[in-house]
Amino acid sequence: xxxxxxxxxxxxxxxxxxxxxxxxxxxxxxxxxxxxxxxxxxxxxxxxxxxxxxxxxxxxxxxxxxxxxxxxxxxxxxxxxxxxxxxxxxxxxxxxxxxxxxxxxxxxxxxxxxxxxxxxxxxxxxxxxxxxxxxxxxxxxxxxxxxxxxxxxxxxxxxxxxxxxxxxxxxxxxxxxxxxxxxxxxxxxxxxxxxxxxxxxxxxxxxxxxxxxxxxxxxxxxxxxxxxxxxxxxxxxxxxxxxxxxxxxxxxxxxxxxxxxxxxxxxxxxxxxxxxxxxxxxxxxxxxxxxx
Amino acid sequence: xxxxxxxxxxxxxxxxxxxxxxxxxxxxxxxxxxxxxxxxxxxxxxxxxxxxxxxxxxxxxxxxxxxxxxxxxxxxxxxxxxxxxxxxxxxxxxxxxxxxxxxxxxxxxxxxxxxxxxxxxxxxxxxxxxxxxxxxxxxxxxxxxxxxxxxxxxxxxxxxxxxxxxxxxxxxxxxxxxxxxxxxxxxxxxxxxxxxxxxxxxxxxxxxxxxxxxxxxxxxxxxxxxxxxxxxxxxxxxxxxxxxxxxxxxxxxxxxxxxxxxxxxxxxxxxxxxxxxxxxxxxxxxxx
Numbered sequence: 001x002x003x004x005x006x007x008x009x010x011x012x013x014x015x016x017x018x019x020x021x022x023x024x025x026x027x028x029x030x031x032x033x034x035x036x037x038x039x040x041x042x043x044x045x046x047x048x049x050x051x052x053x054x055x056x057x058x059x060x061x062x063x064x065x066x067x068x069x070x071x072x073x074x075x076x077x078x079x080x081x082x083x084x085x086x087x088x089x090x091x092x093x094x095x096x097x098x099x100x101x102x103x104x105x106x107x108x109x110x111x112x113x114x115x116x117x118x119x120x121x122x123x124x125x126x127x128x129x130x131x132x133x134x135x136x137x138x139x140x141x142x143x144x145x146x147x148x149x150x151x152x153x154x155x156x157x158x159x160x161x162x163x164x165x166x167x168x169x170x171x172x173x174x175x176x177x178x179x180x181x182x183x184x185x186x187x188x189x190x191x192x193x194x195x196x197x198x199x200x201x202x203x204x205x206x207x208x209x210x211x212x213x214x215x216x217x218x219x220x221x222x223x224x225x226x227x228x229x230x231x232x233x234x235x236x237x238x239x240x241x242x243x244x245x246x247x248x249x250x251x252x253x254x255x256x257x258x259x260x261x262x263x264x265x266x267x268x269x270x271x272x273x274x275x276x277x278x279x280x281x282x283x284x285x286x287x288x289x290x291x292x
Numbered sequence: 293x294x295x296x297x298x299x300x301x302x303x304x305x306x307x308x309x310x311x312x313x314x315x316x317x318x319x320x321x322x323x324x325x326x327x328x329x330x331x332x333x334x335x336x337x338x339x340x341x342x343x344x345x346x347x348x349x350x351x352x353x354x355x356x357x358x359x360x361x362x363x364x365x366x367x368x369x370x371x372x373x374x375x376x377x378x379x380x381x382x383x384x385x386x387x388x389x390x391x392x393x394x395x396x397x398x399x400x401x402x403x404x405x406x407x408x409x410x411x412x413x414x415x416x417x418x419x420x421x422x423x424x425x426x427x428x429x430x431x432x433x434x435x436x437x438x439x440x441x442x443x444x445x446x447x448x449x450x451x452x453x454x455x456x457x458x459x460x461x462x463x464x465x466x467x468x469x470x471x472x473x474x475x476x477x478x479x480x481x482x483x484x485x486x487x488x489x490x491x492x493x494x495x496x497x498x499x500x501x502x503x504x505x506x507x508x509x510x511x512x513x514x515x516x517x518x519x520x521x522x523x524x525x526x527x528x529x530x531x532x533x534x535x536x537x538x539x540x541x542x543x544x545x546x547x548x549x550x551x552x553x554x555x556x557x558x559x560x561x562x563x564x565x566x567x568x569x570x571x572x573x574x575x576x577x578x579x580x
Contacts (some may be wrong), residue, residue, distance in 0.1 A: 063394060102408075139548045180384050181386040181387075181388055181390060183356070183358050183376065183382070184381075184382070184384075184388055184449075185359075185401075185405065186375070187357075187377065187380075187382065188374040188378050188380055188381070188401065188402040188406070188453060189377070189378050189402075189403055189405060189406050190405040191405070194369045198385055198401075198405075199390065202390075202392040203392070205392075218296050264562065286392070288391050288393075288433040288434075288435065291413075
């Protein structure tokens with residue numbers, strides 16, 4: 001009996017299992033159930049508010065002035081067959097990906113360089129801090145002027161939205177690395193390169209992931225506004241294929257109000273999907289943070 | 293011992309000559325160590341004890357080579373210390389394991405960065421894991437291990453480099469009392485098999501007497517050596533048996549009197565009210 005207890009206590013597999021036990025079913029989880037009920041209740045409230053004018057003669061603020069969920073669903077059903085709607089998804093997603101990929105590819109090395117080199121920080125950081133307070137959207141007119149295509153100018157504005165966040169997170173993460181870890185490594189005779197590769201890089205990785213997660217959210221904010229301002233880029237004003245942001249604006253101009261809501265929800269879904277993807281990828285890269 | 297050739301020819305003597313170290317900018321600089329001279333014999337277990345905040349950790353950083361003294365020299369085996377080296381490794385107060393490496397990767401870090409043969413270091417690592425009783429846990433990350441296990445991984449990570457000097461800066465601080473006792477007895481047992489120099493920092497007198505060949509009492513800031521006591525007790529020692537040992541208690545009383553003085557100075561720390569309290573406390577002790 002005692003031997004049995006000792007065996008379970010020192011076997012790391014049971015230890016690991018007990019830490020990462022998953023709930024058997026999604027709906028059996030009380031918090032998931034609560035979330036479903038809450039969403040359904042909100043939809044019902046919206047439906048009642050949006051239609052109350054017809055059967056109560058009352059128009060509650062905000063909610064009484066927007067299309068009902070049923071109308072939105074109907075509009076959505078029609079749009080699902082419209083290639084222009086899907087083109088908008090495609091266009092916005094490509095823009096976000098382009099800007100975000102560029103921001104990561106440039107922001108991570110830039111942030112690391114700021115963190116490890118005092119002289120580089122002395123030169124580059126003041127410029128960075130001067131440019132940072134300028135909102136990405138303020139760059140729209142200028143970037144339309146200095147980039148050859150409108151597509152590139154939108155990508156650039158999205159890049160800016162993600163870039164600052166990523167750089168600041170990398171820098172902050174590098175500052176939080178325990179100096180004792182570096183002392184241990186130096187005692188053991190580690191080279192500068194080895195310290196960078198095996199300590200600084202993995203030490204900053206969690207912050208890089210957090211920065212990317214925040215940044216991808218910002219890119220969706222920026223892409224929508226940039227598409228509205230620039231008139232949808234290559235898609236042109238006439239079609240609905242100018243990206244999801246332009247799709248919303250175009251629906252407003254055209255007076256198809258349920259489509260506005262469809263566009264908004266579509267962006268919500270797109271943002272959620274991309275954030276979830278980045279979060280998953282981040283968790284994969286930092287397995288040591290998974291179990292607490 | 294593993295890797296017994298790594299630091300052949302070195303004995304592990306540490307000598308401090310007139311070492312000074314101050315912190316803080318310009319005229320606000322405060323001496324933490326002032327004119328401190330100390331000789332730590334090779335192959336011995338030396339315990340440095342003093343009130344907390346006495347600058348013991350500063351001495352550790354100077355000996356380890358993480359920092360340079362403002363004046364004076366630190367000599368290891370007769371040569372001045374110019375930087376950190378794997379002949380003297382530090383085990384820190386709280387866990388300084390690499391969070392992104394498994395227990396085994398942590399232990400193999402030292403040999404790996406020096407480009408030592410993988411087969412050999414893996415075998416060494418396996419033997420050390422066995423000795424610290426963590427073979428089954430080698431693939432876990434530090435935050436999946438208990439406090440006591442983390443300390444053992446950290447000991448193993450240092451031991452695999454076979455340093456001629458082990459510097460342990462209050463290594464078992466923060467562990468619960470029972471685990472702490474176990475770790476103490478474990479480390480005493482572990483170090484009894486080797487002849488390396490041990491420099492152990494603590495604030496706990498029982499701990500110090502249990503481990504020490506030589507007990508060095510440090511003064512309150514600015515740190516100097518207050519007194520050196522030889523702890524001439526037979527080994528192996530037992531923590532509980534030491535409570536009843538007359539010789540051990542005599543050393544303890546002697547050390548306590550000196551340390552109490554220093555602790556009082558640390559406690560008062562220039563405050564008028566605290567100084568009054570200390571004076572009153574002294575009178576009470578004198579009349580008791």
